[in-house]
Amino acid sequence: MRERQEVQTLPRRGYDLNAYVSARRAEPGAVEFPPPIVRDAHRGLGRGILHAIYDLLWVVAAIVGAPWLALRCARAPGFRAMVRERLRPPAIAPPGPGERPRVLVHGVSVGEIKAALALVRALERDRPDLEVVLSTTTSTGQAMARRLFPGYALVRFPADLSLLVRLFLNRVQPAAVVLIELEVWPNFLRLANRAGFPVAVVNGRITPMSFGRYRGFRRVLPQFDRITLYCAQSEAYATRFCALGVEPARVHVTGNIKVDGLEVGRQSPSEELLERLSPRPHQPFVVAGSTHEPEERMVAQAWLQAGAAARLVIVPRHPERVADVVRDLQEDGFEVERLTELRALERRGDPARIAIADTIGELDRLYALADLAFVGGSLVPHGGQNVLEPAAQGVPVIAGPHVHNFRQEMALLEEAGAAVRVVDAADLGRRFAALLADAPARAAMGEAGLLAVAAQRGATQATWRVLAAAGVLPAPRSRREADSRD
Helix, strand or coil: CCCEEEECCCCCCCCCHHHHHHHHHHCCEEEECCCCCCCCCCCCHHHHHHHHHHHHHHHHHHHHCHHHHHHHHHHCHHHHHHHHHHCCCCCCCCCCCCCCCEEEEECCCHHHHHHHHHHHHHHHHHCCCCEEEEEECCHHHHHHHHHHCCCCEEEECCCCCHHHHHHHHHHHCCCEEEEECCCCCHHHHHHHHHHCCCEEEEEECCCHHHHHHHHHHCCCCCCHHHCCEEEECCHHHHHHHHHCCCCHHHEEECCCHHHHCCCCCCCCCCHHHHHHHCCCCCCCEEEEEEECCCHHHHHHHHHHHCCCCCEEEEEECCHHHHHHHHHHHHHCCCCEEEHHHHHHHCCCCCCCCEEECCCCCCHHHHHCCCCEEEECCCCCCCCCCCCHHHHCCCCCEEECCCCHHHHHHHHHHHHHCCEEECCCHHHHHHHHHHHHCCHHHHHHHHHHHHHHHHCCCCHHHHHHHHHHHCCCCCCCCCHHHHHHHC
């Protein structure tokens, strides 16, 4: 008999989704999980035509955008590698007879791959009979996956053209797919249903903007009802999934697994980084992490407004932009040095200059040196980056007004007194000046952030329990099967 999980049924008419999701946690009742979705419920000529049109739009977009793609590929080797690898079958052999079933864990970029760390460790610990294959979309995500998951098979997620998805699935042949946060591509989900393996979303989140777009298109290309299980970060996200037509019994609030992937507590500072970026004695260290254009110029002006009293290190979100960042800052009259050049020359940097970290995967190590952190993507309408990363190390956080991609995380830190939000670059300069002059305030904010993040841990365990109970993962082999294979 299928394992039961405590959930609550949803009345068919006149229900309040917010009330339902909250009540499901407060007053649960036992019902069975719905069976895994392993067939295409949207067959028919009409749906076939829609997907043919969707494929055609991909081809037209590629033709129209060919000049831009060619130029971008010529300028950015990482982008060129991403395009090439998304358009061809992955360099992985299909599993042979008797080999372990594969679970594909997909994260678009750096944040999702880091979030997957704790879950992959749980899979490795509790289900060694399964092989984990990781996929990413971006080149920065690939680089992070190589660093965090040495020895694991790593592939590039395909462009969502039917032919490319089929080639991808024929090579990987997953028994189940786990999507980190949300990655709903119509052809991929349709072919997953037809191939007969379940798909789950973990750490699920959906912003108000994305929710509006999906709601407008959900009747044209059904996607959300092709997914077996949603493990949502919060009640708000769970409510949005239900409003998109997902069967409520498939949606479970399990928390934010990104928190479990973070090391809570100050990491040991890197002696090598400290040697290259060493500030003056008693000089505060400020890290501006995951910045987007033109935030580097805005942060530099704010730093100057605050009297250039701190050692400033800027970490652009996309390293391929570093040459442009350096040029822009030099045009504004700032002296700049690059971390890779300091390492190549084996020399100590100049604390009066702005340092640019032009490497991948070192942001956490830089936060370990910081007395204050600005988290980018927030002074421009990008939506922000992960504010919990510096807070987990006890670093006080500043962010701009545009944090809608991390709204709940920012609210958590603001409520704890661990973060402040600024309205523009001038306000950032005032905050820099105030906090750099007030070490006790920085210490209090940092301690509050560390405690707030630590209190959120445990989402991976809850997610793992639901994944196992919902029948998403292949059943463990019996001892007899294992002995016969060995």
